[in-house]
């Protein structure tokens with residue numbers, strides 16, 4: 001549902017059904033709502049059978065990359081000769097994204113159940129749920145729910161009477177966007193600085209503590225119980241545009257809309273309907289200017305592109321952007337795009353782990369040039385310099401944080417060049433002090 | 436920059452806290468993995484993490500003080516010096532920025548008497564900092580006062596919040 005708003009008739013409410021329903025938070029409340037049936041069912045199946053259902057459902061990772069979940073699970077060793085791990089990525093730090101928070105706040109047992117099913121499917125006794133340090137409320141709620149799950153025998157040495165051990169532990173982050181990147185997350189669990197690792201080796205071969213590991217996002221894992229309960233065919237049938245993008249997706253909408261919130265849509269839903277119908281459009285008297293549909297790391301769409309964009313993996317790519325983590329940031333005509341592009345670049349400069357030169361220097365330099373322009377001291381060559389720099393920052397680093405900084409800069413200049421030029425030519429009053 | 440304690444150092448890891456840490460160690464195959472949780476224990480107990488505390492954590496977990504310092508300084512939520520009684524974090528990243536987050540910051544600096552970002556108010560009660568996305572962008576502007584997460588803060592609501600915590 002469009003939490004904190006009521007469900008809109010055009011939504012497909014699956015994951016968000018109990019958002020706002022505090023009774024669903026307790027173990028008893030969750031069981032009353034059909035909770036843990038899917039886990040029971042899964043434990044009676046072989047791990048491969050569970051993987052196959054998830055593969056057939058078409059579920060793809062909701063953390064950003066959209067990688068097929070069942071396929072990812074099948075990369076884990078078939079024979080468990082060493083400890084296997086599951087890491088649940090609850091770092092949710094991508095600007096514009098706030099869906100995992102709501103899943104944990106309202107339906108903590110949905111996540112525990114999803115993790116437990118995944119653990120069975122990949123034969124991982126231990127799951128670490130990595131929650132960002134700022135999420136104090138979700139942390140408390142998840143801790144309580146996990147304790148209840150242990151008390152009721154869902155977790156522990158004999159999980160649901162299956163004779164199998166399933167453990168889940170929370171690992172609290174301490175403020176670092178980069179720890180959402182899967183290899184940085186593993187380093188952070190190991191008690192290290194959150195620097196991304198060079199791949200290969202891939203996590204399924206050598207992940208956390210050097211052992212086979214799968215990392216999945218909160219929303220991905222929370223969808224799994226529904227797939228087990230209602231079947232792969234049901235999930236597969238949930239699409240409006242392209243059968244390669246199935247299921248529902250929580251889209252976090254922020255910025256200049258009348259009703260920001262988390263909306264659950266069927267894959268293939270038009271972005272236009274999301275903005276205008278579900279979110280009530282922009283404020284009266286204003287018009288849509290731009291939208292970043294998938295969290296701050298993806299390219300910016302202008303008005304026309306936004307109004308014709310289909311929300312699924314392929315539909316967003318067709319518009320030159322990405323679905324990412326599903327955080328739609330909406331900008332109306334009052335927005336200073338130059339300032340906001342600078343603000344985005346500043347985010348990446350602040351969050352760079354500083355391992356790669358292109359990223360460490362490139363993000364900082366990008367911010368300085370943009371601030372120079374905003375101070376009315378830019379030159380027309382600065383725009384080429386920014387684009388050149390962005391080129392140097394793309395596809396050349398250990399992780400894609402560097403690319404993420406380049407994306408809004410490139411699309412910002414390309415689509416809103418006039419605004420940059422206005423500062424440079426003195427047609428617009430400087431908004432920053434000399435830097 | 437890191438700081439030393441001013442008073443004689445009392446160990447954080449009393450037998451009681453040590454027992455809590457032992458419980459945590461069971462969750463991980465290495466002692467090092469308990470570093471972030473151990474640092475959280477220090478910060479909860481002392482409000483910040485001094486060099487001496489880092490040395491103590493290093494001893495408890497069999498690490499070197501330099502290693503611990505390297506990790507502490509990577510993560511922005513660990514305080515390297517004492518902060519005001521009420522530590523306020525305000526999100527000013529793009530989605531909140533376009534909804535007026537910078538005005539919330541101004542109101543906070545004014546009503547808490549901090550004057551500038553990162554400085555502690557003369558009465559020692561407040562420190563305000565800007566932070567990047569708090570993962571609640573649809574509830575602009577979210578702020579954190581210590582461990583309390585407050586959503587949809589506007590400049591008009593700031594005075595009431597400041598009064599509540601003062």
Ligand SMILES: Cc1cc2nc3c(=O)[nH]c(=O)nc-3n(C[C@H](O)[C@H](O)[C@H](O)COP(=O)(O)O)c2cc1C
Nearest residue numbers: 061062063064089091092093180181182216217220
């Ligand atoms: C810089 C960076 C930050 C990321 N942050 C997150 C995050 O906060 N949460 C998340 O689930 N995935 C994040 N990811 C994606 C993860 O690396 C990983 O692909 C994902 O957790 C896998 O889960 P999924 O297959 O279920 O999507 C991030 C990636 C990068 C490069």
Ligand code: SF4
Nearest residue numbers: 353355356359397399
């Ligand atoms: S691209 Fe940036 S964040 Fe990623 S590893 Fe390199 S320096 Fe670190």
Ligand code: FES
Nearest residue numbers: 526531569571572
């Ligand atoms: S941008 Fe402010 S909470 Fe995300």
